[in-house]
Amino acid sequence: MPGAVRRAAAAAGALLTGFTLVAAAPVAGQAAPAGPPRCGPTFTDQLTALPWPLQRLDPEAAWPTSRGRGVVVAVIDSGVTRRHPKLSGRVVAGKDFVQAGGSGDCDADGHGTLVAGIIAGNDTRDVPFYGIAPDAYIMPVRVLPNSKRSTDPTLPRRIADALVWAVNNGADVVNMSLVTEPTPALESAVKYAVSKNVVVVAAAGNEGASPSAGQPVYPAAYPEVIAVAGIDQQGKHVASSNTGEYVDIAAPGYAIEGPAPQGGGYAIDQEGGTSFAAAYVSGVAALIREHSPSLSPSDIRRRLQLTADAPAGDRDDQVGFGVVNPYRAVATILESENKRDDTTAGQVPAALPPDARLDTVRAIGGWVFGGGLLIAVLLLVAGPIRRRARRGTRPAALPDLPAPAASRFDSYTPVFGEPVRITSPSVRRQPEQGGFTLPGFDERGGRRTRG
Structure with a gap:
């Protein structure tokens, strides 16, 4: 800018x-x-x-x-x-x-x-x-x-x-x-x-x-x-x-x-x-x-x-x-x-x-080794259950969200500073000749083409 x-x-x-x-x-x-x-x-x-x-x-x-x-x-x-x-x-x-x-x-x-x-x-x-x-x-x-x-x-x-x-x-x-x-x-x-x-x-x-x-x-x-x-x-x-x-x-x-x-x-x-x-x-x-x-x-x-x-x-x-x-x-x-x-x-x-960016959960090797037999049994039992679960329906779509209700909180007390002069937030440039550029138009008021 x-x-x-x-x-x-x-x-x-x-x-x-x-x-x-x-x-x-x-x-x-x-x-x-x-x-x-x-x-x-x-x-x-x-x-x-x-x-x-x-x-x-x-x-x-x-x-x-x-x-x-x-x-x-x-x-x-x-x-x-x-x-x-x-x-x-x-x-x-x-x-x-x-x-x-x-x-x-x-x-x-x-x-x-x-x-x-x-x-x-x-x-x-x-x-x-x-x-x-x-x-x-x-x-x-x-x-x-x-x-x-x-x-x-x-x-x-x-x-x-x-x-x-x-x-x-x-x-x-x-x-x-x-x-x-x-x-x-x-x-x-x-x-x-x-x-x-x-x-x-x-x-x-x-x-x-x-x-x-x-x-x-x-x-x-x-x-x-x-x-x-x-x-x-x-x-x-x-x-x-x-x-x-x-x-x-x-x-x-x-x-x-x-x-x-x-x-x-x-x-x-x-x-x-x-x-x-x-x-x-x-x-x-x-x-x-x-x-x-x-x-x-x-x-x-x-x-x-x-x-x-x-x-x-x-x-x-x-x-x-x-x-x-x-x-x-x-x-x-x-x-x-x-x-x-x-x-x-x-x-x-x-x-x-x-090596610290992704601090993922570590696998516990001893548990995996000691519980291998138990896991195998559970997998055999879970197979039919898993196949039945796949035939279930997807959750219903979320209904339209209602309009917000009245304020849920009333504990906020604004603290206001001194008023200041405002420039429109959407104006990005001020040409050297003066004036502002509006969306869709050039500095002379003509249509802006893509480029």
Whole structure:
């Protein structure tokens, strides 16, 4: 992100961590007027090949173990459409902190819809696209109106309140693909979420190429939050992705394709951003949450770190502990989750020796040798039982999740900081001549073509 935008972000307090929306194929759509019940960019172009992040991460390998069934992922963003086929039946009632009385399903920008599709898009085979956790639910929490500049001084407070609302209304995982100032309200909200056993994932930010590169951004830099950096198709760190000690893990964050708010089509953010990297990790967190519901947020962070595809030296400031690996994150058995000192729960050393990354359960040789005869007998008996079991029926499909009930917790008291000037989160660039670039249009107001 250029220095001018970085300075604007610092003064404003909030920026989405990526967005320049264009069609996934030759342009066939344009920005549509905002406003319920329809709002947001319209695209009709369909994907013809599986996006590279899904080829790289291969979440299907984890699905026999977990598909994120019943897990609710709150997307605190620009809203999430219910209209796209890949999100049909996946979006539960949320809240609109921009327009009173809304349920968060107006996405005038397109950013939140793309993030939601990455997390929990349906795995229908009509189009080669699906989410990491296709049986999870999305809770849309709209805090950002559109891609225009704003001087709204309430946005930092709005983001903190949105996080608390999501926790109080049933979120298991919260995705925050934005950066904002480290206010007392936000810090209090993050701590509250983790205290209620909610996993918080956030984008590491896109200031990697700016003079301020290396400085922490929030909420990602809070120690309770899983901070996600971006990689490209070659598995290399994306230059715009922030670096630092606070980075926990990495995921695809370049040339990202996904559903658009209107038209049933797909859009591409060619330059990507850590917004989308965070979404991939939130999807994996949902897989873990379904498979191992007793794990704490720090346990899930640790599991993600220990099972990632590690960089040389086991960790660095560009990709943290490495690129998220959905299959290993779900299927690996960590001995230390069953046997550990409670005082060290969730802590990860700065560098792990290679033989300590996968702390799997050890086989007990003496038991195997001494009980061999018993095992043979049991196998003979179990054969007919196992064959009968295979003829059983699959569990019934999970019914639609009802709208969230009233707040389950009332112990949170927001702590608000001083109001600050706000710049719209979805604006990524400020040309030297002045002005901002809106999704789908160039600096002169003309249509942007793919390229």
